[in-house]
Amino acid sequence: MEFLPDFDVKRPLTIVEAVAMAAMKNTCFLAGGTDLMPNLRRGVGNPKTLVDLSAIAEMTEINETDSGLCIGGGVTLQQLIANPQIQRDFNVVMEAAETIAGTTHRYTATVGGNLCLDTRCQYYNQSEWWRSANDYCLKHKGNICHVAPKGNICRAAFSGDLAPAMLIHEAQVELISTEGRRVVNLDDMYQEDGANSLTLKQGELLASVTLSKLDGYQTAYKKMRVRGGVDFPLAGVAMAVRGSEDNLEDMRIALTGTNSRPIRLEGTDALKGKPLDEAGLKALGKLVFAQVMPMRSTFTPAAYRRKVAINMVRRLALNLLCQAYSKR
Ligand SMILES: Cc1cc2nc3c(=O)[nH]c(=O)nc-3n(C[C@H](O)[C@H](O)[C@H](O)COP(=O)(O)OP(=O)(O)OC[C@H]3O[C@@H](n4cnc5c(N)ncnc54)[C@H](O)[C@@H]3O)c2cc1C
Ligand code: SF4
Structure with a gap:
């Protein structure tokens, strides 16, 4: 059983008050607390003051x-x-x-x-007991990354x-x-x-x-997760497309769950003005392969997450372009 550490809670009524309270070290914002509180209970972070934002009407x-x-x-x-x-x-x-x-x-x-939201890793989002037994890691108190031991940057x-x-x-x-x-x-x-x-x-x-706003685009968000009811994405894809399968006019894609930051897929301009046929889908897959960087930070293997991201992007693109066609 793990307990919350001691901390003060301040409850400002305005943004001006909130930022003044949070300017000091060892202070952090508390919003809904659905990520912060479980982390604090596990000893991930030890702020002395929480600035609760829930009373700020503006x-x-x-x-x-x-x-x-x-x-x-x-x-x-x-x-x-x-x-x-x-x-x-x-x-x-x-x-x-x-x-x-x-x-x-x-x-x-x-x-x-x-x-x-803070980044996540199977070696970090664990109990204090578990992390100390593994001599911690680069993100907090330790000297090594268990995911990429030769690297000097956290890959959560x-x-x-x-x-x-x-x-x-x-x-x-x-x-x-x-x-x-x-x-x-x-x-x-x-x-x-x-x-x-x-x-x-x-x-x-x-x-x-x-x-x-986006005019004339079909949009959708899809994610894969281990537990369908409640879980973080092992990969998530947001997409907006304009045009048809025969002539892709524009495409915007962003992904989450694969890198240490959300990424906007670059290079899709090269696919514009062409059909999204087998060659187009192959080229799209190559872009995803080159830009997503899943690591061993979750229980789901990195290579599998990369495949999932590629297949989700291709499938979503075709589905959205078909929807555009059926709406004509
Ligand atoms: C079982 C479970 C499943 C979850 N599944 C998902 C999921 O599928 N997808 C997902 O995205 N998340 C998931 N979460 C995480 C979390 O519930 C959400 O990300 C939620 O939106 C976090 O919002 P919050 O208001 O509760 O943030 P908090 O927990 O209050 O804060 C999160 C972080 O943001 C900072 N912060 C909060 N507000 C501000 C602000 N206005 N300005 C600057 N910093 C700020 C806090 O200091 C803290 O570091 C899950 C959590 C749990 C417990
Ligand atoms: S990626 Fe490495 S440094 Fe970052 S939290 Fe995981 S084990 Fe720690």
């Missing part, structure tokens, strides 16, 4: 903008799924949210918490489901700290380092995320 709004939608970081996944604009214009985001954790988690889990996997779906919609995040406000592409909030996958500064808050 972070719970969803507002239409000229070109899309602005979603507060404190909006829960259930609110996101139930929102009529999300259902109408951001189907891929709704589909991704519906696959996250279990039904009860989604009533407290937030958009900000999901986008700022980013497994958040919302990020790839939002990347398809050119998401931009509003980040606020005591140093001010900045707006960056969601893509730039991540880096390929499992121990430090977010480029946020100490005490920097994800206040909102803005999505742009």
Whole structure:
């Protein structure tokens, strides 16, 4: 039985108060707590103060903008799924949210918490007893990575489901700290380092995320997981396509669960203006093979996760293009 460590909890009512409270070392934000609390109970992290964001009303709004939608970081996944604009214009985001954790988690889990999710690894998300018996690892207290012992970087996997779906919609995040406000592409909030996958500064808050609408695209999110009812993705794919099987006009693809950050698949422009036939699907598979980097960070073998990612991308592309055809 493991117990929560001692910590203080502060409950600000505004963003300004929250970032002032979180500017100190050993402090972190608490949103829905569905990832943070199990981690703390396992001794993964030992903050002295938690800044609880749940009373900040200004972070719970969803507002239409000229070109899309602005979603507060404190909006829960259930609110996101139930929102009529999300259902109408951001189907891929709704589909991704519906696959996250279990039904009860989604009533407290937030958009900000999901986008700022820590990476996961079978050697790290374990009890203190288990980790100490293995002499810890590079991500925390140790000197070696058990996944890639010759490497000097943590390869834990980013497994958040919302990020790839939002990347398809050119998401931009509003980040606020005591140093001010900045707006960056969601893509730039991540880096390929499992121990430090977010480029946020100490005490920097994800206040909102803005999505742009996509006109004339078919979109979808699919993920593979070990337990269908409630589980992180062993690979997840978000996709938007325009055109037909005979003439692919445009294609956007983003993946999660395979690397230490969510990735936008590069190189799909070369497939544009051509049929997505056997040669096209082969070329698409090669792009995925070259850019996904699953490692031994989960119980599911890395080579299998890579195959799953390739097959999901190909299958989803064909399904979406067929849907486009049948709607004509
Ligand atoms: C059984 C189980 C299954 C799960 N399955 C999935 C799954 O399939 N897919 C998936 O994506 N996740 C899954 N999760 C993880 C988690 O439930 C979700 O990712 C959830 O969306 C996290 O949101 P939260 O509000 O609970 O975040 P919290 O746990 O409160 O916080 C997560 C992290 O984000 C930081 N944070 C929170 N809000 C902000 C903010 N506004 N600005 C800056 N930093 C912030 C916190 O400090 C913390 O480091 C699962 C969890 C459990 C327990
Ligand atoms: S990938 Fe390596 S360093 Fe990172 S958590 Fe796993 S074992 Fe630790």
